[in-house]
Amino acid sequence: MDISFERHKNCLVVNILGDIDHHFADLVRDRIDNEAVESGAKNIVFDLSKVDFMDSSGIGMIIGRYKYTLNKGGFTAVTGLSVNLKKLMLLSGLYRIIKIYDSVEAAEKAV
């Protein structure tokens, strides 16, 4: 399990490697928030192309970051969704508030 960040203009790209369950979501939450504050970015893009598994804890974690960017007047987006993650996005209704893009570049263009 690992997490890394890329700062692009007003956009913080969060690269996650591993399974996003309750345990991992708890570990990464503070790291993302600290990086978002430090970078001053008002938009967050999650690159989930290296995430094989996610459950409702991941949904909760992404909604939390969505609220953060909403308060900043920005947005939260996700890219690299597997079939399983897409199913979860549809079931949870998350796709209504979190935009899904085919690539990080496409998400950044939309900023």
Add this chain to the structure above:
Amino acid sequence: MEYDNEMEVSFKAAGENEAFARTVVCAFILGLDPCIRDMNDIKTAVSEAVTNSIIHGYFGSKSGCVRLWCGISKTTVYIEVADDGKGIENIPLAMEPLYTGRPDMERSGLGFTIMQSFMDDVKVESAVGKGTRVFMSKQLGRAEQE
């Protein structure tokens, strides 16, 4: 009911054991040659049930034990996740989409909704102060027919 095969493990109610729980179920049912969709659905449902025991049953205290049982009958997988935690006062309310018993945490309130959507059947029994038992089943192979 007689099962073709059964297994049971118990583990400390710690977050790091969520991955262990879903992995051990996947390893156990591997002999049935499940498709990836079925495997992912079962992994997700197990993860949700175990997470509930850890954060709701034991309130994240790591003081309790979670029991995971899995049975196989023909091509159907049966799973039980049980704890001796605080129990659920109102089961229909707890199973409502977006309801969370932990508004202090970033919970989506979708745990039971996901279990119900990803499995064929979900039953919940609970007694306040005694614990909760979630029983789920899924017949393998249906996803391929869809």
